[in-house]
Structures are given as C-alpha cells and as structure tokens.
Amino acid sequence: AQTVTQSQPEMSVQEAETVTLSCTYDTSESDYYLFWYKQPPSRQMILVIRQEAYKQQNATENRFSVNFQKAAKSFSLKISDSQLGDAAMYFCAAGVYANSGYALNFGKGTSLLVTP
Amino acid sequence: GAVVSQHPSWVICKSGTSVKIECRSLDFQATTMFWYRQFPKQSLMLMATSNEGSKATYEQGVEKDKFLINHASLTLSTLTVTSAHPEDSSFYICSAFLAGGRVTDTQYFGPGTRLTVL
Numbered sequence: 001a002q003t004v005t006q007s008q009p010e011m012s013v014q015e016a017e018t019v020t021l022s023c024t025y026d027t028s029e030s031d032y033y034l035f036w037y038k039q040p041p042s043r044q045m046i047l048v049i050r051q052e053a054y055k056q057q058n059a060t061e062n063r064f065s066v067n068f069q070k071a072a073k074s075f076s077l078k079i080s081d082s083q084l085g086d087a088a089m090y091f092c093a094a095g096v097y098a099n100s101g102y103a104l105n106f107g108k109g110t111s112l113l114v115t116p
Numbered sequence: 117g118a119v120v121s122q123h124p125s126w127v128i129c130k131s132g133t134s135v136k137i138e139c140r141s142l143d144f145q146a147t148t149m150f151w152y153r154q155f156p157k158q159s160l161m162l163m164a165t166s167n168e169g170s171k172a173t174y175e176q177g178v179e180k181d182k183f184l185i186n187h188a189s190l191t192l193s194t195l196t197v198t199s200a201h202p203e204d205s206s207f208y209i210c211s212a213f214l215a216g217g218r219v220t221d222t223q224y225f226g227p228g229t230r231l232t233v234l
Contacts (some may be wrong), residue, residue: 037225043207045160045225091159100167101148101213101223106159 002027002094006107013082014115020067021077021110023092031097034068035104036077039089048090051075052097079112087114118144120212122226129200130234137195137229139210145190146212150223151183154207166193200233207231 003026013019025034036048051059051068058066063083067076079086089109095102119142129135139149147168152160164185165173172185182204184196193212197204209228215221 043154043209043228045209045211047222095223101150101165101215101221103150103162103165104152104160104211104223105162108159 002029002032002096002105004092004094004105004107006092006110008110009108010111010113012113012115013079013086015082015084017082018078018080019082019112021079021090021092021112023075023077023107025073025075025092025094027073027094027096029096033095033097033102034066034075035093035095036064036066036075037091037093037106038086039091039109041088045091049077082114084114084116087112118142118212118214118222118224120210120224120226122208122210122229124229125227126230126232128232128234131201132199134196134198135200135231137197137208137210137231139193139195139212139226141191141212141214141224144212144214146193146214147190148213149187149193150211150213151185151193151195152209152211154209154228156207160209163195197231200231202233205231205233 005024032053034051038046049061063080091109092107093104095104121140123138149166151163154160166187168187174180187193210226
C-alpha cells in the first residue's frame with residue numbers, strides 16, 4: 001500500500017511569486033508514478049505534472065516543476081510566476097504502474113491562495 | 117486531450133432508492149476505469165477498479181453489494197449506489213485509463229457527480 005502525506009493544508013502566494021508545495025510518500029513498490037493534480041472550484045481534476053520513479057530527472061511543465069528526492073520519498077511542486085488562475089486545491093498522488101492502469105492514492109491536499 | 121464525461125452531474129434522491137452514475141470515455145477506449153469518492157473538503161478515496169468484461173475490484177471497506185460497478189464496454193462504466201442513505205452523500209469521480217505505453221499512458225478524470233441523499 002502507498003501513503004501520501006501533504007503537510008500544508010493551506011498556502012498563500014503573491015501573484016508573480018514562487019511557491020513550493022510539499023509532499024512525502026511511502027511505498028514498498030519499485031515501479032511507481034507520482035503526480036500533482038489541481039482541483040479548482042469546478043471540482044474537475046486537472047493533471048499538473050507527473051514523474052516516473054525510475055527517472056532521476058525532475059519533471060517540468062512550463063511554470064511547474066518538481067523536486068523529486070527518491071531516497072527521501074519527497075516530491076514537492078514548485079509553481080513559478082504564480083497566476084491568479086493557479087488558485088485551487090492541489091493534490092499529490094502516487095500510483096503503482098501496471099499495463100492496465102494505476103489506481104491513485106491521494107494526499108489530503110493543499111489549498112493554494114494567490115493574492116494580487 | 118481525451119475527454120471523460122459523467123452523467124448526471126448532480127442528483128438528489130430519497131433515502132432507500134438506487135442511483136446510477138455513468139462514466140464514459142468519449143474519444144478513446146478504456147480497458148480500466150476507476151471510481152473515487154470525495155467528501156467535502158477532503159481528498160479522493162479510491163473505491164474500486166473497473167475492468168471491461170470482468171468483475172470490479174473493490175478497496176477494503178467498500179461494500180460491493182452497495183456500490184455496484186459494471187464496466188459494460190470499453191467506453192462505459194456505471195456505478196450504482198443501491199438503497200442510498202444520507203451517509204452516501206458525496207462527490208463521486210471516475211477516471212479512465214488511456215494506455216499508450218509507459219511514457220504516454222494517462223489517466224483522465226471525469227467532472228464528477230454530486231449525490232445528495234435526503
């Protein structure tokens with residue numbers, strides 16, 4: 001079983017600044033994926049970024065990047081040049097890779113507030 | 117990108133009735149779909165894994181006789197909440213898995229269904 005922990009219930013960032021959301025996980029699996037999802041008020045889950053555990057290079061997607069520390073089982077999300085539209089609930093998730101898909105275990109989420 | 121729809125988007129029912137929620141992958145075939153449950157201001161909890169043509173696999177603590185899952189085709193999975201009670205009120209989210217190999221396979225989420233049981 002995998003567990004995902006997000007220790008920051010709420011975070012605040014000023015527009016155009018940078019913010020880092022923390023996530024730690026625990027797993028006994030060797031082949032797994034890690035994800036950050038964004039859930040705006042509409043409740044639609046939006047994939048922000050994904051990281052394959054076998055890759056050492058940190059994933060990046062435009063203004064979003066991760067700091068993946070496999071030994072420490074840490075997977076933080078950095079949002080650069082924050083925009084008002086980034087305000088949402090952010091969930092960290094882990095899934096064991098399988099050809100038929102990967103069921104996800106989610107953390108409790110971090111509510112991100114972006115101030116003008 | 118790929119689209120997953122859910123119907124209905126919200127439903128209100130009386131206690132004791134059954135409610136069916138549909139999850140469809142609109143432009144791709146999904147051999148595997150997942151059902152999650154999200155209580156207000158809480159995280160998503162995996163309920164079950166649905167595979168086309170076979171019985172669903174339920175997570176520990178999820179009553180399979182209460183939450184019936186049918187994956188009738190490669191584009192449709194249904195979740196039926198039987199004899200619903202107020203404690204079943206929640207936000208139900210499905211996701212569909214688009215296989216494409218390790219690099220590109222992706223899980224797409226539906227917009228969710230809000231169930232309120234009176």
